């Protein structure tokens with residue numbers, strides 16, 4: 001830490017009563033450090049994430065004590081992710097994410113890939129392959145993700161190790177990409193009809209529409225789970241069901257003409 005930064009940090013600590021530190025010592029102190037590029041990136045990814053917006057912070061994944069500004073005490077229990085007992089260690093991460101995202105974690109456990117993870121195959125897809133370590137982002141199949149899937153399913157992959165024919169693998173990827181595109185499109189349509197439902201004035205109609213939305217959300221959850229289990233067929237069935245439920249709700253609202 002440079003001398004100027006240290007002084008600023010001390011000033012900030014002296015001004016502790018202002019309440020800034022009461023927010024989150026981990027974030028405040030780390031942001032005040034002279035960070036390596038990777039950590040700067042980590043912090044930026046976190047700041048721009050749904051996690052930061054929802055108040056999911058450093059200690060939720062890393063552990064530690066958030067009620068102190070004294071580094072040694074704050075770091076009690078915090079381990080570098082290279083340590084095998086760290087909650088952010090590669091092999092422990094699904095479980096750490098799964099503490100809050102139980103459905104996705106359980107679904108992933110059903111997939112052939114989880115068996116690979118259990119055999120310590122590092123390249124096997126895990127939460128951060130698709131979502132990043134902190135960003136809660138979603139990579140599309142076409143982007144960097146495809147290359148990672150191709151390591152095993154691509155044309156040049158070592159199929160003796162993987163036991164999954166190249167052409168079949170390519171077809172699985174293409175099908176996954178189509179499902180993902182449909183999921184995103186249906187997600188947008190769901191937001192659209194939800195806004196329509198909010199505008200309904202007839203109470204009976206609104207009540208019915210709310211029930212329909214509930215069913216649509218249930219199909220969304222089914223789709224998310226099937227996707228995480230890599231069960232492409234179930235994923236497609238859930239998307240079909242969601243699509244027709246949205247269609248029906250739309251026609252019902254148009255027929256009602258009350259919005």
Ligand code: HEC
Nearest residue numbers: 025026029058059062063064065066069070071074079080
């Ligand atoms: C007063 C400043 C300060 C506070 C508060 C603080 N940290 Fe740190 N943290 C640092 C510094 C500086 C480092 C760099 C390594 C070192 O000096 O220990 C670091 C390193 C780390 C590392 C890397 C550890 C490693 O072994 O590579 C993690 C993870 C971490 N902090 C998480 C947290 C979490 C979670 C909290 C809150 C519970 C927190 N920190 C609170 C200053 C702080």
Ligand code: HEC
Nearest residue numbers: 026027030039046056057058061079080081082088133134
């Ligand atoms: C959603 C979980 C999650 C959150 C929230 C999170 N991190 Fe991390 N962090 C990780 C993971 C996983 C790694 C392991 C390396 C990687 O995958 O980037 C990591 C790595 C690090 C490292 C590098 C040292 C190491 O142990 O590998 C530091 C330092 C760090 N995080 C600090 C923070 C700070 C500070 C915050 C809050 C601003 C934070 N992290 C929030 C998951 C998280």
Ligand code: HEC
Nearest residue numbers: 050051054056060061096097100127128131133134136137
């Ligand atoms: C302490 C609980 C907690 C932990 C641990 C946690 N998350 Fe989250 N996550 C949340 C909350 C809360 C949200 C925002 C609310 C929501 O959309 O459900 C969220 C949102 C997400 C989203 C959706 C983002 C969006 O745009 O809708 C993804 C993807 C995600 N988390 C992945 C992960 C991954 C991967 C990990 C582990 C590296 C992880 N989460 C760890 C609580 C957590």
Ligand code: HEC
Nearest residue numbers: 094097098101104105108125126127129130138180184224
């Ligand atoms: C093969 C890639 C992949 C893996 C591995 C993966 N996910 Fe996802 N996840 C997705 C996709 C795709 C979506 C759909 C959201 C989107 O992309 O628009 C999603 C959505 C989510 C959401 C948001 C659900 C919602 O209702 O909007 C959460 C939370 C989540 N994943 C958590 C996890 C966790 C935790 C793990 C690890 C146990 C994990 N994911 C592993 C691809 C993946």
Ligand code: HEC
Nearest residue numbers: 111112121123124125148149151152162163164172176230
């Ligand atoms: C480390 C190698 C590896 C990577 C990387 C990998 N897979 Fe797989 N995948 C496998 C193996 C092994 C199987 C099981 C093949 C079998 O049982 O015949 C499999 C099976 C599948 C299946 C069939 C569903 C199932 O559960 O049986 C799909 C779909 C699939 N992978 C898609 C993907 C996608 C999408 C990615 C990228 C996010 C990916 N794979 C990355 C090794 C990998």
